[in-house]
Amino acid sequence: MVMRLKDLARELELSQTTVSRALNGYPEVSEVTRRRVVEAARRLGYRPNANAIRLATGRVGAVGVALPLERSLHFGPHMSEFLSGIGERLAEEEIDILVAPLDADDEIPVHRRMAASRRVDAVVLSAPTPDDPRVELLTELDMPFVLHGRTAVDIPHAWLDIDNEGAFHRATSHLLDLGHRRIAMINGPAEQTFAIHREKGYLEALRERGLTPDPRLIAAGRFTDEIGFRHAQSMLDLNPRPTAFLAGSMMTALGVFRAIRSAGLQLGRDVSMIAHDDVFPYLNADNMVPSMSTTRSSIRAAGFRIGELVLQLLAGKAKEAIHEVWPVELVLRESSGPPP
Amino acid sequence: MVMRLKDLARELELSQTTVSRALNGYPEVSEVTRRRVVEAARRLGYRPNANAIRLATGRVGAVGVALPLERSLHFGPHMSEFLSGIGERLAEEEIDILVAPLDADDEIPVHRRMAASRRVDAVVLSAPTPDDPRVELLTELDMPFVLHGRTAVDIPHAWLDIDNEGAFHRATSHLLDLGHRRIAMINGPAEQTFAIHREKGYLEALRERGLTPDPRLIAAGRFTDEIGFRHAQSMLDLNPRPTAFLAGSMMTALGVFRAIRSAGLQLGRDVSMIAHDDVFPYLNADNMVPSMSTTRSSIRAAGFRIGELVLQLLAGKAKEAIHEVWPVELVLRESSGPPP
DNA sequence: CCCACGTCCCAAAGCGCTTTGGACGAAAAT
DNA sequence: ATTTTCGTCCAAAGCGCTTTGGGACGTGGG
Helix, strand or coil: CCCCHHHHHHHHCCCHHHHHHHHHCCCCCCHHHHHHHHHHHHHHCCCCCHHHHHHHHCCCCEEEEEEEHHHHHHHHHHHHHHHHHHHHHHHHCCCEEEEEEECHHHHHHHHHHHHHCCCCCEEEEECCCCCCHHHHHHHHCCCCEEEECCCCCCCCCEEEEECHHHHHHHHHHHHHHHCCCCEEEEECCCCCHHHHHHHHHHHHHHHHCCCCCCHHHEEECCCCHHHHHHHHHHHHCCCCCCCEEEECCHHHHHHHHHHHHHCCCCECCCEEEEEEECCECCECHHHCCCCCEEEECCHHHHHHHHHHHHHHHHCCCCHHHCEEEECCEEECCCCCCCCC | CCCCHHHHHHHHCCCHHHHHHHHHCCCCCCHHHHHHHHHHHHHHCCCCCHHHHHHHHCCCCEEEEEEEHHHHHHHHHHHHHHHHHHHHHHHCCCCEEEEEEECHHHHHHHHHHHHHCCCCCEEEEECCCCCCHHHHHHHHCCCCEEEECCCCCCCCCEEEEECHHHHHHHHHHHHHHHCCCCEEEEECCCCCHHHHHHHHHHHHHHHHCCCCCCHHHEEECCCCHHHHHHHHHHHHCCCCCCCEEEECCHHHHHHHHHHHHHCCCCECCCEEEEEEECCECCECHHHCCCCCEEEECCHHHHHHHHHHHHHHHHCCCCHHHCEEEECCEEECCCCCCCCC
16 A cells, blocks of 8 residues: 555654654754654655645646647647756656647636646746737736747736847848848748747848838748748749748748759759757758758757746746846858858 | 635535535436536636545546657657647546656656656556566556557556558568669667567568668668768668668658758659658648658557547556557658669 | 743644435335 | 335545644753
């Protein structure tokens, strides 16, 4: 049979109170007793029942991560890296991660359920839209959360985002510096905040040079090879064709690459490309041929940090004080160069 | 304040017992009372405290999915599809999914903790090796589990696997039928059961035609673009070079594809390839150019089914009765044809 | 010598639910 | 008319932990 606190206490001829306190490091128990207790617990393989602790304390030791099923069609590979990052940090504190796979339409009820049934202490949200309703919902439900990304919602909340606007501004400016004038942008899903920010950075960079953006060179869609291919292909049919591409993800970049090649062009010579790289271990920009110039920001590192922020939030830090914008590196490699 | 069972009972002027039974569908409460209770619960937004239920019943309503951090470097994209599949089924039953990201070295303690602290009712394991120690561990801990894949461990346990051996046997045989004689195999991590099965299928097909396998044409490694590229590149340097490739994953296939091209060869004409496709929504074999011939099996569907099997296991079905081998389709497209 | 004050420990009351073992009438059976 | 059965409902005892509110036993200062 599994050993409970009561058994352990009986074994030690101490009260449950004392054993509990000894194990949880309260001061009102002598050091020698504590050592005895801890040693016995280890020896007898005592493991507190997590559910009893949860009930007694009201704390759960778990955070929920919303995994939008539909969106995960776009964010599959991102999601797993992100999760790993969060997990890496929270595992250190023995905090569980509850993934809540949800359809777009039952997102609200699932969050309600999570909150009301006290399954988690906090929630991590990602892939927000500017008017994301989840922010209001969770605030109302009094459920602490950290958002990966940003919204325009006017309710104080904790978030961490990367500087998407800055990244694409720099990438675009760099291509302009090289002499490119027709720069295509294959963005992520148009409703997402990060995609909006990226477009903003791109447009702003063009405007600063007095260039008028060509709407035919701007496309949006999911982060798939296929979307990249289709958009790039039709853009390369234009006359004059774009001499450079910005790609929203490495998946997109693969598609663009294919389109460039199948148009008989050579990446890095005839056409340039800078792609955004969330740093997947299985898709290395450096090892591509030609190696890919990227705006780089590890989504895994962001996850790790978000784990940290969740802990801070739960420790009582004000959500107003939890805002981080991470700079994005521009890594130049062979895929970007001057126009022919 | 949040509504508890006691409040709801007081509100209805009923006992907690009756309210609880009404809500949980026990027979000893009249239909009219039940309706009253259910209606009031809905109206007042009553949500039972999950932790109290867990403590009282001993059931948790959660299953753990081991997410090996290190291995997830190989299985990142697979993992997220697989998780989605499991989640899709279990969400229907309001069962939570706990992901336990773990380093290879603390795998054992994490499982012990999960089991002893009653955080989950069951566990899903994936990516086993033939002598996987987790099978024995979980059996010992009396923790129900379903394995995705197979081991050679001689302990009864529930599993679901795809017919890796058959798939690669067929793919190899098909290439042989087309006239290929030098067929290279770029496999997954050598220690994994599925990779061993695939190699077996491949070797067996060669032997059936009286061919001696060339060890230089067999490689193993993680499922990355890079690994695919490296191995394929060095194999294409051989003389005579392989005329066909088998790739363990779509990621690998992308790398092989690059190597073929950078050797100045054309896929589907000079060199053939059949890749294994776990069906990622963001990497579509049909949309590649040329479209990719594959051995196809949806890892998401497998996840969904495993969710189902977990439920059966928890409902009392014997683990000895839970064994499934799924056939794998061979889908021929443009990347495979006769040798030049 | 007494009292205040630490120090170390304990009994018991929760946490919010399920479940056991009846109670109480009314209807059916004897 | 009395006993059985049945349909409804309830009080109270857990589930395994934390935490409150003391109690007992030295120790040192007045």
